[in-house]
Amino acid sequence: MASPTTATGTSPPSHSKPSLPRFTIPCGDHFHSRDSSPSSCDTPDGSRSSSRRRPSFGSIKEDADDGTFVLPFVCEATYEILRNLSWTLTTSPSPKEHCKPAHREMQPSPDFCCPCGGFLGWKQIRLGGKSLSRSYGDLRNIGNKQAKGWAWEDTETGRELMPPKAPAVVELSQPPPGTSALERLPPEVLDQIISNLAVDLPPNGYTPRNVDLISCLLTSHTLHAATLGVLYRNMTFPHSIIFSKALNHMSQYPALGTLVRRLDFSHFTSVGLGRTKQMNAEIQNLTSRTLLKCLDLLPNLKECLLQEHLEGDLSVEVIRKLFMGLPNLRAVDFCGCSTQAFSQVFTEALSAGPPLPMSLPSMKRLSLHECSTIPAPMFDQLLSRLINLTHLDLTHTQVNDSALAAIPETARISHLGLSRCTRLRSSALIEFLTTHPAVCESLVYLNLLNDPTRFRLLEEEDVSALLPKLPSTLRSMNLGGAKVTSEHVSLLIPLTKHLHELGLSSADLSVKDVNTFFAKDDNAAPSTLCYLDLAKVPQMTIGAIFNTSSCFLLSEQSYPLQVIEFSDKIITPLRERAKTQRVSVGWTVRDLGRRGWYVRDPASLPNEPLDDGYRYWKMGARWWGMRKIPMAVGDVGGIYGHYMFKK
Known part of the structure; x- marks a missing residue:
């Protein structure tokens, strides 16, 4: 910028006080001189402007055409700096010369302009009788006091900061195919990640599932190979059409069959898509x-x-294939197969033809739940070969004492279901549970539920002989139907310190006896019971349950108790009570099939941790009181859910 000049082109006298540099503010074609009176409206050359055009007051001109230094809005600090500069200064014209009347008649001007129309500054604007406008210097002082400095100034030095630079945009180069960070993960880690996308249960009806896995198949060669293992690892067939498609695809590409680890028909139904069972049999999709x-x-x-x-589709060849033709098979479930045709096929597969191997080391989990027609000798022949057995469900079968005694001592059974086994003798059962190496130190789940109106397995003396010898590893025990009385309470209390589920249906217990399970004792460990089956307990009535002064079941003292199972005689009034009462007691009714539960509302105890029902020994099930032992870890549904929680 050119250096400022004076009006006369000469330096001021040495004896005179240096005048201020001329800072001009736009006012139409005039400029307001800072070193003169506020009403000066002359142009730099001292002449009047002939034009009345006036730009916006907010406009700022960096340079004038004649070289005059133009700085419209300056703060006091900037003014002091400029006054000390050794620039050539001009003498200020007199105010009278500045405010000479114009040749044409002047119109009335507002308070913030001089009579000639010149702008006097933002401070002169009056709104409602008050000067509300602020100059830059005033706003800066206010900012220093309230906000401790402007955002663009250093709060310590007051110097203006440079505006922040925009972050540099770094363009990442696309890695070559197959070398991305995800594809370079170890196969085990990649398998765990993709496994979270798998859906084991059919979502509903016949809609597609595992859509996310199909998308991964189309991503890259690495993800395609990793996804194939997850997609074919657990194959669930809800109906025969999907089975037929999968079979045709694996027949065309036999390598895919080597990836399968689980064949799940728990959700299978022979009726669907508008077809009858006979029509599906004629189509021959699944035979x-x-x-x-x-x-x-x-x-x-x-x-x-x-x-x-x-x-009806289990032939002799299929059963022999399961027990002798698959060396890696660890679990097999025949839940609900109770027809005479199945019994004949099963018997022929185990007894006729080539004999079974002396041992089946790979078979660890066997479920014959509700297989009530299999003859008793078949259990002796089969159980004696299961040297590594861990899960055994023989609910409602013809298993007898000799078959239990034939179980190899090398087995370590953690889950045992002997509910409604009418051919067992109580003395032989107690001897097996308390002395046999396969169960006496490894039991986690034990189901001995029976209907006392038809058959009572354990009498009062049998319960007294069994309870003291049960292992501390036990987490779920169902003694429903056994002759449990008040004399057994002292034997049950130690079990409540490690049991999570306890079934005492049809027990002869009073409310006071049940309260002892949750009594607070500084010298004893608290109760760990989360589920308590009190169905058909005679002294458990609506009045007794809601008498909080004498019953601890619904109080905070019973925590961590979450679920109480009652018979329909109590569940029905509780359901009606929930509809009519205005104040919630912190418990709600849930029922499914033939069973009903009274469930604690987690919101009633906000300070306690939320329990989602997961336990390792449930093998994927979340609800309490299961009556069928799972043979595989996974979500429960289909016919298995019916036998586990409904029946």
Whole structure:
């Protein structure tokens, strides 16, 4: 910028006080001189402007055409700096010369302008009789006091900061195919990540599932290989059409069959898509022949979950294939297969033809739940070969004492279901549970539920002999139907310190006896019971349950108790009570099938941690009081959910 000049082109006298530099503020074609009176409106050359055009007061001109230094809005600090500069200064004209009347008549001007129309500054604007405008210097002082400095100034030095630079945009180069961070993960880690996308249960009806896995198949070669293992690891078939498609695809690409680890028919139904059972049988999608062909393509199969809807398709060859033709098979489930046709096929598969091997080391989990027609000798022949057995569900079967005694001592049974086994003798059962190496130190789940109106397995003396010898590893025990009385309370209290589930249906216990399970004692460990089955307990009535002064069941003292199972005689009044009462007691009614529960509302105890019901020994189930032992870890549904929680 050119250096400022004076009006006369000469330096001021040496004896005179240096005048201020001329800072001009736009006012139409005039400029307001800072070193003169506020009403000066002359142009730099001392002449009047002939134009009345006036730009916006907010406009700022950096340079004038004649070289005059133009700075419209300056603060006091800037003014002091400029006054000390050794620039050539001009003498200020007199105010009278500045405010000479114009040649044409002047119109009335507002308070913030001089009579000639010049702008006097933002401070002169009056709103409602008050000067509300602020100059830059005033606003800066206010900012220093209230906000401790402007955002663009250093609060310590007051110097203006440079505006922040925009962050540099770094363009990441696309890695070559197959070398991205996700694809370079170890196969084990990648498998765990993709496994979270798998959906084991059919979402509903016949809608597609595992859509996310299909998308991963189309991403890259690495993800395609990793996703195939997850997609074919657990194969669930809700109906025969999906089974037929999977079988045809694996027949075309036999390598895919080596990836299958679980064959799950727990959700299978023979009726669907508007077809009857007879129509599906005529279509021949799922038959004993196609099922055997499928098993031949799965050399690495570990879990085969069958059920009553397939019992007509289980041939002798299929059963022998399961027990002798799959060396890696660890779990098999025949839940609900109770027809005479199945019994004949099962018996022929185990007794006729080539004999079974002396041991079946790979078989660890066996479920014959509700297989009530299998003859008793078949249990002796089969159980004696299971040297590594861990899960055994023989609910409602013809198993007898000799079959239990034939279980190898090398077995370590953690889950045992002997509910409604009418051919067992109580003395032999107690001897087996308390002395046999396969169960006496490893039991976690024990189900001895019976209907006392039809058959009572354990009498009063049997309960007294069994309870003191149960292992501390036990987490779930159902003694429903046994003759449990008040004399057994002292034997039950130690069990409540490690049991999470306790079934005492039809027990002869009073409210006072049940209260002892939750009594607070500084010298004793608190109760760990989360589920208590009190169905058909005679002294458990509506009046007794809601008498908080004498019953601890619904109080905070019973925590961590979450679920109480009652019979329909109590659940029905509780359901009606919930509809009519205005104040919630912190418990709600839930029922499913033939069973009903009174469930604690987690909101009633906000300070206690939320318990979602997960326990390792439930093998994927979340609800309490299961009556069927799972043979595979996973979500419970289909016919298995019916036998586990409804029946």
